[in-house]
């Protein structure tokens with residue numbers, strides 16, 4: 001049976017879907033590194049953060065849908081380069097997530113390509129994406145889209161709670 005995989009711009013009524021998807025992304029990323037929800041995710045309360053993103057002219061959020069039902073999201077943000085690169089902007093994919101059961105059928109790819117086309121239409125030619133070290137799934141996904149690593153963040157915590165904690169495999173919680 002054919003399925004329809006599409007991406008559409010998120011709007012305020014979609015925040016309920018976005019928060020649900022974000023919580024699943026947060027759980028998955030936190031299992032790889034505990035700094036993700038503290039430094040790389042969204043400010044709490046997350047619903048307000050999404051609303052602020054939707055109202056920000058430099059930020060774009062798309063929902064990925066199968067047969068019209070939202071099963072993933074992507075968030076990208078435009079930013080300026082340094083002063084001596086006046087007028088040049090880079091679009092950063094800050095986060096992307098697809099529900100476990102909907103992976104591998106192109107939802108991520110459609111969202112990534114749609115977001116990049118949108119940024120290209122406003123003059124962007126440079127794109128970054130944020131991937132945790134050791135996260136092969138996400139690395140493969142972005143490499144398939146033509147991305148290559150250009151930077152890695154090294155982290156140290158005096159508190160002993162933010163250091164290295166990488167699990168290659170995330171095991172989703174069992175269905176209740």
Ligand SMILES: CC(C)(COP(=O)(O)OP(=O)(O)OC[C@H]1O[C@@H](n2cnc3c(N)ncnc32)[C@H](O)[C@@H]1OP(=O)(O)O)[C@@H](O)C(=O)NCCC(=O)NCCS
Nearest residue numbers: 095096097098103104105106107108109137138140141144
């Ligand atoms: C990364 C992620 C968004 C990919 O979404 P997806 O819908 O499964 O990806 P797609 O089906 O569109 O795959 C696109 C390409 O990515 C690559 N890819 C996707 N899943 C892969 C896997 N399990 N193994 C290897 N490559 C994979 C493939 O090259 C694929 O192209 P192909 O179908 O022609 O082989 C999804 O796995 C996810 O949500 N992961 C957890 C969240 C995450 O890591 N986010 C990134 C950091 S915020």
